[in-house]
Amino acid sequence: MIIDVNFVGLIIASIMASAVPLILASCGELITERSGVLNLGVEGMMIIGAISGFALMTVTGSLIIAVFGAMLAGVLISTIFAFLTQTLITNHVATGLALTIFGIGISAMIGKNFVGIPGKEFPVIFEGLKDTIPLLSPILFGHSIVFYFAFVLPFITSYFLKKTKIGLIVRAVGDSPESASNQGINVKLVRYACILYGGAMCGLAGAYLSMIYTPQWIENMTGGRGWIALALVVFSTWNPIKILIGAMIFGGLTIIQFHMQAIGVRIPVQFLTALPYIVTIIVLVVISRDSRKIRLSTPSSLGKSFYKDN
Amino acid sequence: MNTNLKISNVTKIYPGCVANDNVSLEFNSGKIYALLGENGAGKSTLVKILSGVIIPDEGKIYLNEINLKLNSPLDAKKNDIGMVFQHFNLFETLSVFENLIIDSDEQREVLREKIDSIMRKYNFSIDLDIPVLNLSAGQKQKVEIIRCLIRSPKVLIMDEPTSVLTEQETSELFLSLKKFSEEGILIIYITHKLKEVMELCDEVAVMRRGKLVSVSEIKNENIESLANKMVGQNLKTIKKKKEKNSSVKLINITNLNFISEDPFETNLSDINFSVNRGECLGIAGISGNGQSELFQVLSGEIISDKNSIEFNKNYIGDLNPQERREYLMAFSPEDRLEQAAIPQMAIYENVALNNYKSSNFFNNGLINENKIKEHSKKIISDFNVNTDNIELKSQFLSGGNLQKLIIGRELITSPDLLICFNPTWGLDVGAINYIHETLIKINEQNKSIILISTDTDELLKLSDKISVIHKGKLSKIMDADEVTSEKLGILMGGGN
Numbered sequence: 139m140i141i142d143v144n145f146v147g148l149i150i151a152s153i154m155a156s157a158v159p160l161i162l163a164s165c166g167e168l169i170t171e172r173s174g175v176l177n178l179g180v181e182g183m184m185i186i187g188a189i190s191g192f193a194l195m196t197v198t199g200s201l202i203i204a205v206f207g208a209m210l211a212g213v214l215i216s217t218i219f220a221f222l223t224q225t226l227i228t229n230h231v232a233t234g235l236a237l238t239i240f241g242i243g244i245s246a247m248i249g250k251n252f253v254g255i256p257g258k259e260f261p262v263i264f265e266g267l268k269d270t271i272p273l274l275s276p277i278l279f280g281h282s283i284v285f286y287f288a289f290v291l292p293f294i295t296s297y298f299l300k301k302t303k304i305g306l307i308v309r310a311v312g313d314s315p316e317s318a319s320n321q322g323i324n325v326k327l328v329r330y331a332c333i334l335y336g337g338a339m340c341g342l343a344g345a346y347l348s349m350i351y352t353p354q355w356i357e358n359m360t361g362g363r364g365w366i367a368l369a370l371v372v373f374s375t376w377n378p379i380k381i382l383i384g385a386m387i388f389g390g391l392t393i394i395q396f397h398m399q400a401i402g403v404r405i406p407v408q409f410l411t412a413l414p415y416i417v418t419i420i421v422l423v424v425i426s427r428d429s430r431k432i433r434l435s436t437p438s439s440l441g442k443s444f445y446k447d448n
Numbered sequence: 449m450n451t452n453l454k455i456s457n458v459t460k461i462y463p464g465c466v467a468n469d470n471v472s473l474e475f476n477s478g479k480i481y482a483l484l485g486e487n488g489a490g491k492s493t494l495v496k497i498l499s500g501v502i503i504p505d506e507g508k509i510y511l512n513e514i515n516l517k518l519n520s521p522l523d524a525k526k527n528d529i530g531m532v533f534q535h536f537n538l539f540e541t542l543s544v545f546e547n548l549i550i551d552s553d554e555q556r557e558v559l560r561e562k563i564d565s566i567m568r569k570y571n572f573s574i575d576l577d578i579p580v581l582n583l584s585a586g587q588k589q590k591v592e593i594i595r596c597l598i599r600s601p602k603v604l605i606m607d608e609p610t611s612v613l614t615e616q617e618t619s620e621l622f623l624s625l626k627k628f629s630e631e632g633i634l635i636i637y638i639t640h641k642l643k644e645v646m647e648l649c650d651e652v653a654v655m656r657r658g659k660l661v662s663v664s665e666i667k668n669e670n671i672e673s674l675a676n677k678m679v680g681q682n683l684k685t686i687k688k689k690k691e692k693n694s695s696v697k698l699i700n701i702t703n704l705n706f707i708s709e710d711p712f713e714t715n716l717s718d719i720n721f722s723v724n725r726g727e728c729l730g731i732a733g734i735s736g737n738g739q740s741e742l743f744q745v746l747s748g749e750i751i752s753d754k755n756s757i758e759f760n761k762n763y764i765g766d767l768n769p770q771e772r773r774e775y776l777m778a779f780s781p782e783d784r785l786e787q788a789a790i791p792q793m794a795i796y797e798n799v800a801l802n803n804y805k806s807s808n809f810f811n812n813g814l815i816n817e818n819k820i821k822e823h824s825k826k827i828i829s830d831f832n833v834n835t836d837n838i839e840l841k842s843q844f845l846s847g848g849n850l851q852k853l854i855i856g857r858e859l860i861t862s863p864d865l866l867i868c869f870n871p872t873w874g875l876d877v878g879a880i881n882y883i884h885e886t887l888i889k890i891n892e893q894n895k896s897i898i899l900i901s902t903d904t905d906e907l908l909k910l911s912d913k914i915s916v917i918h919k920g921k922l923s924k925i926m927d928a929d930e931v932t933s934e935k936l937g938i939l940m941g942g943g944n
Contacts, residue, residue, distance in 0.1 A: 310539045310550055317537035320501055321551050322522030430711050434541045434579055 147276035149393065154277070155351060157382075157389035158288040159184070159343040159360075163367035164374075164381045165291045166339025171371055172299065173332035174312040174439035178234025179219055181364025182241025183337050187212045187344025189245040192355045193252055201260060205284070205345050212341020213334050215241060220333040224326050227443045238364065246357045257353025282350050284342065291339075292378035299378075308332060312437030315444035325444055340364070366415070373422035376435045380425060388418040451477035451512060451602040451634045453498075458507030460493055467493040468504065469658040477602070477634040480625060482645040482666075484678055485655035486876030487847060491638050492534070494655070495605050498636075499531035500524035511602070525551065530596030531605040534638075536588050540581040547580055548595050559598070566597050570624055581712070585735060586617035593624070604628060605636045610644060611874070614734050615904065615937035622648050640678070640876055642671045643905075656680055679878055688888050688910060696725045698896045699865055704756040704765075706745050706920075714738035714920045716745065721915060721925055723865070728887070728897040730911030730928065732904055732936050738920035739900050740782065743869040746898065747779040748772045760864065773802065778858035780868035784847065788854045791843035795835070796824040798842050799857050823860070831856030832882060848879025855886060866890060867898045872906060884910060904933045918942050 163180050170177050191208030195201060219237050222228045263286075264279035271278075299305040307328060311318045315325045347363075348355055366388060374380035391414035399410055426432065453475040460468040467490045475481050485491045496502040498509065500518040509516045511527055518524050524531070538547050549559050560576070567573065572590050580588060589609060596604055606625070610618045625648065629635050637649055645652055645666065652669060654661045654677045662677055704719040716738050723729045733739055744750040746757070748769040757765040759775055769779060781787035789798045800809045800820045809820050824838045831852045835845065842850060851871060858866060871887070872880040887910055890897055900917075901907050907914055907928075914931050916923040916939035923939050938944070 306542070306546055306550055309542060310546075313539040313541050314537075317539055320499075320521050320533065320537045322500075322520055322525060323550075433581070433712065436541075438541065 143273040144276055147273045149397075151276045151281070153386065153390040153393045154289070155281070155285065155389075156392055157385040158285055159346050159351065159363055160367050160370060160385040160388060161288045161291060161382060162284075162343035162346065163340045163364060164370045164385065165295045165378055166336040166343075167367060167371050168295060168374075168376055168378060168381065169299075169308065169339075170332045170336035171440055172312045172376060172437050173308050173329050174315060174437050174442065174444070175223065175329050175333055176230040176234065176441035177216070177219055177237070177333060177336060178231060178368065179216070179237025179241065180336075180340050180368050181360055181362070182238035183212045183215055183340035184241075184344040184347070184360045184364045184367075185245040185358070186215050186241045187341030188348035188359055189249045189252070189344075189355060190341065191345030192257065192348040193248060195258055195349055196252060196255055199258075201258065201349070204349060205342070208345030208349075209338040209341040212337040212339070212344070214337075216333050216337025216340075219337075220330045223443065224329050224333070227445050230441045230443070242358060249355050249357055252355040253357070255355065257349060260350045260353065282346075284346050284350060288346075289382070292382040295378040309437075312439055315439050315442075319444075319446055325446075329444075340367075343367070366418075369419065370422070373419055373426065375426040375432050376437065377426070380422065383425070384418050384422045387421055388414045390414075391417055451632070452510075453603055453634060454510040455494070455498070456508045456510065458494065458497060458504045458509075460490075460497065460502065460504045466490075466658045468497070468507075471507070471655075471658075471660050473653055473660065473663070475603075475634055475636060477632050478629065479650040480629050480635045480637055480648055482649035482652040483636060483638045483655065484640065484642070484645055484652055484674060486640055486678055486878065487874065488657075488876070489655040489678075490658040491655050492607060493658075495531065495607055495636065495638055498524065498529060498603075498605060500529075522551075525599060528599065528602040529605070530599060530601035530603065532589065532592040532596060532607065532609060534607040534609075534611065536592055538580045538588055538591060541579055543577050543579055544574055544583070544591055545576040547591055548576075548598065551595075552598060562598055563594060566594055570597075570627065585612035586614065586620075589613065589617075589621070601633060603634045603636065605638070607638045608640070609637075610639070610641065612735065612902075614940050615933055616941055618644075642674050642678075645674065646671060654678055675877060688891070694725045694894065697722050698725050698727075698760060699723050699898075700758040701746075702756055702758070704745065704752055706741055706750060706752060708741065714741055716741055716920045719922055721922060723896050723898060725864075725896055726891055726894040727912045728891050728899055728910055729925070730907035730914040731898065731900045731917055731922070732907050732914060732940060733900075733902065733917035734940050735902050737917050737940075739869065739902070739917060741920070742917065743779075743781065743867065743900055746867050747777075747781070773861075773863075776861070776864040778861065778863035778866045780851075780854050780858055780866065780871055782869040782873065784850050784854060785843060789842045789850060792841055794839045795828075795842055795845070795853060796821050796838040798853070799824045799827060799838075802857055827853065827856040827860055830860070831886070846879075848875045848882075851875060851879065851883060852886075855883065859886070859890065863895065865896045865898065867900070869900045870902060871899070872901075872903065880906075904936050907936070908933060916940055 163184055167177060167180050187208040190211035191204045194207040195204035215237065219233055222233045223230050260282050262280045262282055267279040268275050299309060307323055311323060311325050311328045319325050344360065347359060370381050370384045374384055395410040395413050399407060455471060455473045458468050458471045471494060483491045493502060497504045500521045500523045503519060509518060516527050548563055549556060552559055572594065574587050574590060580591065609621060613621060625635055639645060649666055651665055652674065653663045656678065700722040701719055704716065706716040708715055714737060721729065745752050748767055752765045754763050754766040759777065762775060764772055764775060785791045809816050821838055828838065833849050833852045835849060845853065872883050887897055899907065899910060911928045913925050914928050915925045916936060918940060
């Protein structure tokens with residue numbers, strides 16, 4: 139049997155495309171968690187981003203407004219979370235769960251008027267180079283700008299955390315907010331910023347789903363990707379590069395199991411559907427099992443409220 | 449240049465407590481000042497005000513006649529006031545270098561050079577690129593000091609710096625502090641240890657219950673006079689009568705090993721010792737050398753080989769703490785609020801917890817509240833716990849009262865052996881005295897103690913025999929009379 143190399147390239151490209159929302163949301167949540175805040179509202183922020191992006195695109199017709207609007211929507215909803223957890227010192231877990239429920243509900247309500255409306259085509263770049271190199275061309279060229287951004291983001295995130303002053307401050311706050319505060323760092327401000335950044339990335343991830351990946355609005359269209367993104371952050375031990383690996387494995391297995399189902403492989407469908415979840419977690423656990431490194435990269439104050447008593 | 453720091457009429461009131469009551473003090477560079485007081489006397493509050501962590505309700509701070517507005521730690525730093533906190537303000541998972549540069553805006557290379565030159569000048573040697581959690585307490589403190597020195601401070605405040613240090617580390621610290629003082633840095637040294645004040649400082653200010661009691665020169669004071677000023681009454685000195693102990697073995701540990709899966713714990717290797725009735729065995733060591741693992745193995749939090757622990761002719765190595773209690777062992781862990789008591793539960797509930805099985809506190813699964821309360825009241829009066837409200841949540845008890853409650857709870861069942869771990873850690877002189885008296889009384893009743901402690905003075909005072917733990921290994925067991933604190937210090941550092 140002869141396999142067309144470009145077909146393989148296309149499969150890899152589709153795997154990468156399905157990993158994009160996971161990478162975006164995970165890298166955003168990673169920054170939030172590195173500052174010591176556990177935001178379980180990823181799914182909710184993503185779906186808000188998805189409906190906001192799609193609605194703005196339909197109403198204004200501008201893709202730029204739609205993409206940035208989706209990010210802004212993510213920021214706004216995460217501001218609610220930030221205000222509750224940082225200013226009113228509510229419990230991170232409960233507030234995050236509420237955020238997800240709220241996001242799913244409100245997106246369904248807004249989305250009623252947008253069901254069945256066709257999306258717009260999102261421009262791709264480097265399209266002219268699509269046929270130049272066998273195998274690699276379909277992988278490298280002809281994707282949206284968000285796609286490229288997603289694959290650079292883990293490296294930027296890693297550089298930001300390790301090499302920049304602000305990255306150092308974020309890690310310090312996540313390690314010990316008390317010490318950070320005594321060093322004159324404004325813990326609340328840092329945490330607010332990290333939560334809002336996480337919201338923006340989740341909003342972008344949602345917009346990618348509704349505007350680029352499957353350009354239409356379907357109720358509940360994030361389909362649990364927010365939870366996978368959260369799991370990726372933890373199982374990657376807060377390492378952006380490992381998030382990239384995990385997202386690719388998850389995306390890859392999702393795509394491959396679809397093909398296997400289509401071909402009619404005699405494995406129970408339920409098992410195939412569960413496969414990406416199981417394998418991703420196993421792989422990430424195996425590559426992250428060095429307990430010393432876990433201790434060093436886990437934000438010690440994760441999920442704990444911080445307040446100064448003067 | 450001379451530095452003059454003036455605190456003028458500072459008051460800080462918390463609900464139910466005046467932490468600083470109209471305190472005025474003046475300091476000049478070239479001298480080392482001691483700020484002395486018991487726990488809760490308000491000295492920590494005062495220095496936190498100086499370092500901008502706490503904002504006073506009233507009063508002013510002047511540095512060289514300039515009125516400082518200290519609204520945040522940053523303000524203090526900008527005004528050249530550096531502070532080393534009692535509980536380190538370090539980021540455990542970040543590297544030493546990252547910890548040092550976090551509050552500075554200078555280039556990394558410049559800072560690295562600066563740090564190197566400071567370390568050379570004061571003979572510090574610390575690997576800058578390892579995470580702080582791998583450092584010893586003494587090294588961590590040096591990191592804190594370097595962090596202050598980077599900013600070339602005019603004032604350096606040390607809040608109870610020796611509570612985590614060994615003898616050697618303490619004398620190294622004192623040398624450094626004297627050097628800083630000679631270089632013109634004004635040093636304020638907070639402590640409740642009188643010996644240190646006498647050894648290091650030039651002037652001493654004593655605080656009691658938020659008020660400044662006295663300011664005087666060290667040469668006019670001695671340990672007794674300072675102790676009495678600090679406590680506000682005459683303290684009796686306690687001393688253990690060394691008697692000939694019985695030679696009946698109560699507990700015998702043979703070839704006890706513990707290998708931890710957690711790389712941040714210490715493995716115990718080949719522990720052998722025995723304790724006779726009426727005897728107190730002290731175990732010295734720098735914290736983190738396996739004391740907490742040893743305590744857990746002895747108390748049954750970590751189960752070991754059945755035959756490795758023989759207690760009263762029974763092999764109990766595989767029993768859990770509750771089962772061990774039934775053989776008349778009792779335990780007082782190091783962390784009073786995390787391990788010994790449940791902070792959110794009332795005093796009487798905490799009392800019921802360690803004896804839920806053998807006592808008559810419960811009938812058919814129901815709590816017999818009256819019985820427990822009666823019992824709790826007895827503990828409170830017998831052991832001098834300073835409260836009459838047994839429904840108070842235990843987190844609101846002071847460290848000393850909580851420790852008395854815990855010791856009382858353990859002793860009221862009259863156990864044969866009490867194992868305690870740093871029983872007077874962080875307590876003030878009065879409470880320490882009481883705990884020490886109680887422990888001596890236990891020995892007099894022909895009951896035994898294993899005292900794991902990082903306080904060598906305490907060990908020398910209370911123990912009949914002493915051993916030192918270093919990197920999970922016990923030294924040979926020595927008679928306490930033949931041991932000096934210098935010798936212990938050498939063994940604690942791993943020497944011979």
